[in-house]
Amino acid sequence: MxxxxxxxxxxxxxxxxxxxxxxxxxxxxxxxxxxxxxxxxxxxxxxxxxxxxxxxxxxxxxxxxxxxxxxxxxxxxxxxxNLWPQDPAAKALARSVSNEMHSGFNEIRNQLPMNCRTQTTLPNINAPLQQDIDRIREIWSLCRNTYQDQGEFLMGEFSICDAMFAPVVLRFNSYGIPLNDIENQYVRSMLSLDSVQQWIDEGIAETERMPLNEVDSVLSTFSVKH
Ligand SMILES: N[C@@H](CCC(=O)N[C@@H](CS)C(=O)NCC(=O)O)C(=O)O
Missing domain, CATH: 3.40.30.10 (Glutaredoxin)
Structure with missing residues (x-):
């Protein structure tokens, strides 16, 4: 159970x-x-x-x-x-970037709170946030370029690795972070999963509000800080 x-x-x-x-x-x-x-x-x-x-x-x-x-x-x-890829090299990469995700990216966490209801564009991006964004893009491009023949997710087939990056997909989509074609395609693949859509729909339907994670508050932080 x-x-x-x-x-x-x-x-x-x-x-x-x-x-x-x-x-x-x-x-x-x-x-x-x-x-x-x-x-x-x-x-x-x-x-x-x-x-x-x-x-x-x-x-x-x-x-x-x-x-x-x-x-x-x-x-x-x-x-x-096979929640992780079976090929040892693929598994090593998947585990490395998943752990990197789990233990870092504080600027993305702090400045771009996940909020399924948010759809906006940031007025500007400061250097520490840009550094986090660039590293995510580097990881996604590396994985997609290496495993694109095996499927549409980071390691080809969906794995734990994609689940670890799913909140970043939602955040980049919510805050209109500019991405290249291969990264945008990955975002679209993730957003088209029924499971991801179910989570978003159920999140939007919730009634609780955390004011600091709502779009007005996030954008006001940007205009002050940058
Ligand atoms: N490193 C933990 C982080 C868990 C975490 O920070 N959870 C937040 C929600 S997203 C939480 O429970 N916050 C409630 C609290 O701290 O009171 C993990 O990977 O699960």
């Missing part, structure tokens, strides 16, 4: 990652949503994970938390599904 604990679909980028892996690989699970940053949220989160954060994942009698740890656990639980 699998159960995934997630936050608000509109805002919780970390929750999206393992949810997408479960959906894309058709692994059965139940989901429980906890609305974040409300009075009772922390208490509810701590009932599932000592980190006090989502996502958390239950399998049988144990729980695992942290998005990438959940994805690796799913890979252990369902080896026949």
């Amino acid at each position: 699998n159960r995934l604990i997630i936050g608000n679909k509109n805002y919780s980028s970390w929750s999206l990652r393992p949810w997408l892996v479960l959906k894309e690989f058709k692994i059965p699970f139940k989901e429980t949503r906890i609305a974040l940053y409300e009075d009772e949220s922390k208490q509810a989160l701590l009932e599932h994970a000592d980190s006090g954060k989502v996502p958390a994942f239950y399998h049988d009698n144990y729980v695992v938390w942290d998005s990438l740890a959940i994805c690796e656990t799913l890979n252990d639980l369902y080896p026949q599904e």
Whole structure:
């Protein structure tokens, strides 16, 4: 029995990652949503994970938390599904860029909050943010140029790697980040997945609002900071 604990679909980028892996690989699970940053949220989160954060994942009698740890656990639980590419070189690249994603890109996280409702264009981009964007583009171009013959995702076929970058796809799309053809094609492939559309639709339908992650607040930060 699998159960995934997630936050608000509109805002919780970390929750999206393992949810997408479960959906894309058709692994059965139940989901429980906890609305974040409300009075009772922390208490509810701590009932599932000592980190006090989502996502958390239950399998049988144990729980695992942290998005990438959940994805690796799913890979252990369902080896026949090939959640990572099987070729050792491809797997090494997929793991490297997924871990790089998981442990960095603070400017993108801080300046471009995920918000499924946002559709805008940034007035300007500061140097640290541009550096993060450039590195993402470098990763996407490398992966797509190397594996384009094997499918439309980063490593050809959809893998954990795509789930790790999914929130960036949504952010780049929300904030109109300029991309080249191959990168735009990747964004389109990701956005055309039923699972991604389901997450976006359910995020948009949510009623909670986090003012600091809403478009007016984000854009006002830009006009002050840049
Ligand atoms: N490194 C963690 C990050 C988890 C995280 O920061 N989750 C946020 C939501 S996206 C959270 O639970 N925030 C609620 C809180 O800190 O109270 C992961 O990969 O899962």
